[in-house]
Amino acid sequence: MAVSDERSKTLGDFMMNQTIRELLGRLGGLPVAVTELEDSADLYAAGLSSFASVQLMLGIEEAFDIEFPDNLLNRKSFASIAAIEETVSMILKAREVA
Amino acid sequence: MTSAAVATDMSLGGRAHRVAAIAAEFADRVDVEGRFPHEAVDAMKAERLLGIQVPFAHGGEGATMIEIAEVCSILGQACAASAMVFAMHQIKLCSLVEHGGESAWHVDFMRELAGRQLLIASATTEGGIGGNLRNSICAIEIDGDTCRLEKDATVISYGAHADAIMITSRAHKDAAPSDQVMTVFRKGQYTLQKTVDWDTLGMRGTCSDGFLFKGEAPAVQMFPKPFAEIAAQSMLASSHLLWSAVWYGIAADAVARAQSFVRAAARKANGQTPPGALRLAEASNLLQLLKSNLLSGLKAYADAKVDPDRLSSMGFAIAMNNVKLASSEMILTIINQAMMICGIMGYKNGTPYSLGRHLRDAHSAQLMISNDRILGNTSTMLLVQKPDTSLIG
Numbered sequence: 001m002a003v004s005d006e007r008s009k010t011l012g013d014f015m016m017n018q019t020i021r022e023l024l025g026r027l028g029g030l031p032v033a034v035t036e037l038e039d040s041a042d043l044y045a046a047g048l049s050s051f052a053s054v055q056l057m058l059g060i061e062e063a064f065d066i067e068f069p070d071n072l073l074n075r076k077s078f079a080s081i082a083a084i085e086e087t088v089s090m091i092l093k094a095r096e097v098a
Numbered sequence: 099m100t101s102a103a104v105a106t107d108m109s110l111g112g113r114a115h116r117v118a119a120i121a122a123e124f125a126d127r128v129d130v131e132g133r134f135p136h137e138a139v140d141a142m143k144a145e146r147l148l149g150i151q152v153p154f155a156h157g158g159e160g161a162t163m164i165e166i167a168e169v170c171s172i173l174g175q176a177c178a179a180s181a182m183v184f185a186m187h188q189i190k191l192c193s194l195v196e197h198g199g200e201s202a203w204h205v206d207f208m209r210e211l212a213g214r215q216l217l218i219a220s221a222t223t224e225g226g227i228g229g230n231l232r233n234s235i236c237a238i239e240i241d242g243d244t245c246r247l248e249k250d251a252t253v254i255s256y257g258a259h260a261d262a263i264m265i266t267s268r269a270h271k272d273a274a275p276s277d278q279v280m281t282v283f284r285k286g287q288y289t290l291q292k293t294v295d296w297d298t299l300g301m302r303g304t305c306s307d308g309f310l311f312k313g314e315a316p317a318v319q320m321f322p323k324p325f326a327e328i329a330a331q332s333m334l335a336s337s338h339l340l341w342s343a344v345w346y347g348i349a350a351d352a353v354a355r356a357q358s359f360v361r362a363a364a365r366k367a368n369g370q371t372p373p374g375a376l377r378l379a380e381a382s383n384l385l386q387l388l389k390s391n392l393l394s395g396l397k398a399y400a401d402a403k404v405d406p407d408r409l410s411s412m413g414f415a416i417a418m419n420n421v422k423l424a425s426s427e428m429i430l431t432i433i434n435q436a437m438m439i440c441g442i443m444g445y446k447n448g449t450p451y452s453l454g455r456h457l458r459d460a461h462s463a464q465l466m467i468s469n470d471r472i473l474g475n476t477s478t479m480l481l482v483q484k485p486d487t488s489l490i491g
Contacts, residue, residue, distance in 0.1 A: 031274060044276060044277065044324070044326050045269070045273070045274065045276075045277040045324070046274060046277075047274030047275070047276055047277065048276070049232075049276055050232070050475070050478070051478050054478045054479060054481055054482055057482045058481055058482060061482070067484065068482060068484075069484065070411060070412070070413050070483060070484050070486065071407070071408075071411065073411055073412040073413070073482060073483060073484075074407050074408075074410045074411045074412070075326070075327070075330060075410045076407060076410070
């Protein structure tokens with residue numbers, strides 16, 4: 001892979017990560033600051049309620065202009081910041097192919 | 099059929115019907131005295147119904163949710179409190195079977211449960227959480243190989259009569275309220291100090307008193323999975339389906355009583371159709387809807403069971419919520435219809451058409467996890483869930 005591709009992919013990932021963190025901070029209702037959470041931290045253990053997780057899903061759908069299909073609307077897809085990134089990437093990639 | 103033939107019917111249905119006959123005999127006394135249905139639960143143990151859900155490999159019968167629902171319905175037609183005790187035990191057992199299979203302690207416990215017919219109670223409610231079982235205030239304390247827990251459990255159904263209690267708490271002292279674990283405590287490993295009396299309109303025999311629970315047990319008795327997963331993947335579905343099966347049983351018996359009332363009236367009516375006949379036709383229509391709703395929920399569970407992602411999906415949770423909402427509301431309409439049909443004979447206690455106990459027991463259905471809470475929960479999920487408009491999917 002060319003260096004420039006690698007760099008732009010990393011930048012895209014970084015921006016997605018920042019957007020998700022910003023939404024999580026605003027909508028997640030967590031008792032801890034989002035900056036203290038690792039990408040792999042269990043969001044449910046951190047205090048993400050099912051109501052807040054829906055608000056977060058709505059925020060992400062709006063921010064990335066996507067819709068989560070039903071098969072991805074489960075606990076696993078939203079278990080961590082990394083899991084959300086992976087879910088969003090999967091939907092974006094499927095859209096590129098389509 | 100001779101009594102010898104009845105005694106040899108060892109099918110699940112045959113065994114359930116024998117227990118139901120005993121439960122029916124004591125149902126009014128259990129209700130009036132607000133006492134535990136000892137006779138029915140002893141009969142469940144004698145017919146070895148408590149361990150049916152345990153897999154064959156661990157000494158049980160590997161009964162499916164549909165088979166267990168059928169037993170709940172048969173018992174519900176006889177004594178709703180006995181049926182609800184059975185249903186609540188099987189709901190706990192569902193979590194044990196689905197989430198305990200990889201833990202040696204839990205597998206041994208399953209085996210012993212099937213062998214000795216142990217009864218499991220549940221302690222998920224707590225003073226101060228506002229009825230939301232997905233939050234805990236109390237936290238389990240882990241000290242080496244030992245765990246300790248103290249919980250102000252405002253409801254532990256048949257807690258004083260159980261052989262074990264499955265209890266929720268925060269995972270450790272610094273855990274968020276939603277970061278929960280579930281632990282099995284066996285009789286002898288806890289004390290219960292009664293704090294609240296169960297003196298209620300109906301379901302009086304479940305003896306759902308409140309207790310201050312204090313327990314100490316080996317830490318291996320904690321479930322290795324977070325309670326959030328257990329709640330989503332086994333408790334939600336098994337609760338709504340098995341409760342609904344009990345409620346279906348109450349409504350089915352009410353309609354059966356109304357039907358015998360109308361039939362008796364028709365025999366005396368010299369060719370005239372009795373006035374209750376049309377209402378009976380309506381009640382039978384509603385009962386069929388109730389049954390179809392529950393059966394489609396049981397089918398959805400059987401289909402989803404093979405895929406943990408599907409079990410914890412929103413579409414499935416909404417479907418289970420809808421089963422509960424519809425059945426808990428519809429039984430009241432049905433039993434009320436039956437009461438209109440039977441008239442004063444239904445309103446009075448101690449007649450073959452009495453429906454007072456049915457109606458009082460049925461009123462618990464909308465409150466066991468408040469329908470308002472469930473509607474709120476569904477309405478939140480509908481904000482993101484995509485509609486499935488297929489008929490058979």
